[in-house]
């Protein structure tokens with residue numbers, strides 16, 4: 001006879017977990033998690049040292065966190081009442097799900113997309129419905145709204161991971177208008193994109209945006225993100241749902257110094273955007289279809305040889321993400337944009353298999 005908690009463990013064991021990438025030695029060839037390896041490490045080490053000198057880890061990060069919210073309010077040009085910090089976008093996805101979802105309620109998202117919406121929705125007991133994008137990666141608004149009828153949350157990742165495209169603001173606004181639940185727009189990659197859904201905060205009462213310091217700001221290891229929402233939602237989220245001390249002093253201090261050095265972050269973003277287009281052009285020259293991207297990664301279609309290519313790259317210290325078949329396309333790989341040197345090495349290794 002198994003106990004109730006053993007049966008609960010069986011239930012949990014049957015759930016999908018997040019596939020954490022291989023823990024290889026950290027290197028420039030780690031191109032599987034969309035971290036920012038172009039932000040100069042020397043700059044980050046210098047800022048980390050300054051952060052260390054000016055903080056006292058014996059205390060909770062209360063004042064420091066408030067100061068970061070004020071800095072973000074200036075950086076984004078919006079009232080601080082919209083902003084709540086979290087320990088990474090993932091924590092915010094989890095807690096927003098917990099805030100609005102009960103067993104048996106529905107969560108809707110697109111497919112393919114970031115799998116964590118599905119994973120956390122399932123953990124919360126929701127029925128998760130994934131509505132496929134069209135073959136050109138555009139939104140099937142009609143199908144999405146039909147599936148979302150009566151649902152609590154609709155997660156939209158824009159720019160979308162892994163397809164890389166950003167959805168037009170007018171379509172996101174239409175979704176917000178016609179969906180009766182909350183529309184969560186995950187803008188983890190927005191700094192690499194052409195536009196942002198931020199203006200919707202002032203126009204739509206049911207839009208929540210998620211942002212992170214893990215991508216453009218190069219602080220994936222620091223675990224820092226923020227939520228942007230209508231003030232009442234933000235306040236209740238902060239007071240009743242978020243942990244009392246969700247962020248660590250060092251990460252917060254570090255992020256504030258990095259916001260002060262925003263020009264350097266911007267310069268890196270511009271380099272990544274240029275490298276992204278270089279990478280796509282080189283892939284195209286090899287006869288490989290590389291999809292347009294508004295993020296810091298490129299999705300490319302390999303087909304039957306995708307597994308073999310993935311293995312070949314890994315054997316040579318280049319870790320990309322195996323995505324598999326995407327909508328009507330053959331098996332795809334997703335590569336984070338690296339330095340020119342890394343990108344050249346990637347292209348050379350791809351040529352060895354496909355050239």
Ligand SMILES: Cc1ncc(COP(=O)(O)O)c(C=O)c1O
Pocket residue numbers: 033034087088089090091114157161186188211212213214220223224225
């Ligand atoms: C779309 C998307 N949202 C959120 C995250 C998680 O970000 P964080 O490191 O802030 O938890 C990722 C990480 O890959 C992502 O791709």
